[in-house]
Amino acid sequence: MTMPEFANTHLIEHPLIQHKLTIMRKIETSTHKFRGLLSEISMLLAYEVTRDMPLTLSEIKTPVASMKAPMLEGKKTVLVSILRAGQGIVDGMLRILPSARVGHIGLYREPKTHVIVEYYFKVPKDISERDVILVDPMLATGNSAVAAVHRLKQTNPRSIKFVCLLAAPEGLKQMHDEHPDVPIYTAAIDSHLDEHGYIVPGLGDAGDRLFGTK
Numbered sequence: 001m002t003m004p005e006f007a008n009t010h011l012i013e014h015p016l017i018q019h020k021l022t023i024m025r026k027i028e029t030s031t032h033k034f035r036g037l038l039s040e041i042s043m044l045l046a047y048e049v050t051r052d053m054p055l056t057l058s059e060i061k062t063p064v065a066s067m068k069a070p071m072l073e074g075k076k077t078v079l080v081s082i083l084r085a086g087q088g089i090v091d092g093m094l095r096i097l098p099s100a101r102v103g104h105i106g107l108y109r110e111p112k113t114h115v116i117v118e119y120y121f122k123v124p125k126d127i128s129e130r131d132v133i134l135v136d137p138m139l140a141t142g143n144s145a146v147a148a149v150h151r152l153k154q155t156n157p158r159s160i161k162f163v164c165l166l167a168a169p170e171g172l173k174q175m176h177d178e179h180p181d182v183p184i185y186t187a188a189i190d191s192h193l194d195e196h197g198y199i200v201p202g203l204g205d206a207g208d209r210l211f212g213t214k
Contacts, residue, residue: 081104129158141168
């Protein structure tokens with residue numbers, strides 16, 4: 001389903017994803033369970049996000065006969081995590097994209113100025129030959145995602161997609177305004193942000209729930 005107000009936003013409504021996401025939202029869900037569910041949903045999201053991967057025919061032999069069979073063309077994918085919570089999605093996606101390279105972007109918001117500050121950036125050297133899947137569980141204000149995309153564009157990747165679990169309308173608008181060329185894939189679009197910038201109803205702080213911190 002494509003949201004009409006943001007043409008490049010794709011809402012993934014697969015029943016398994018929705019069921020698992022509901023359990024993740026529950027306040028009583030443990031860190032162990034939360035982490036496992038995030039990994040499972042990430043695999044399902046990867047399945048949807050990679051639907052347009054190009055295929056090429058390769059000559060193979062089965063036990064019965066020779067044939068031309070479809071295989072991925074190039075396998076030039078890099079998964080980029082917005083630290084720290086994005087790593088939970090990367091770990092899940094790597095289970096079905098084991099040949100993908102991995103990059104990391106560390107960002108934080110300066111408390112007084114609210115400016116996004118980069119503290120870490122590491123991506124494969126050949127990223128200009130690769131398609132980027134940028135991941136972060138939450139698209140709240142959109143500031144971190146926008147900054148991460150700006151930084152990635154400086155490396156000239158072949159393409160960029162952004163994947164999250166939850167999105168707020170405010171974050172979708174921010175991303176759409178700044179990067180209308182970057183498609184967004186999300187499992188849910190929630191109501192709004194509260195006064196502290198949390199997604200409502202959301203699931204709390206994804207990083208804290210993933211790693212058991214407060």
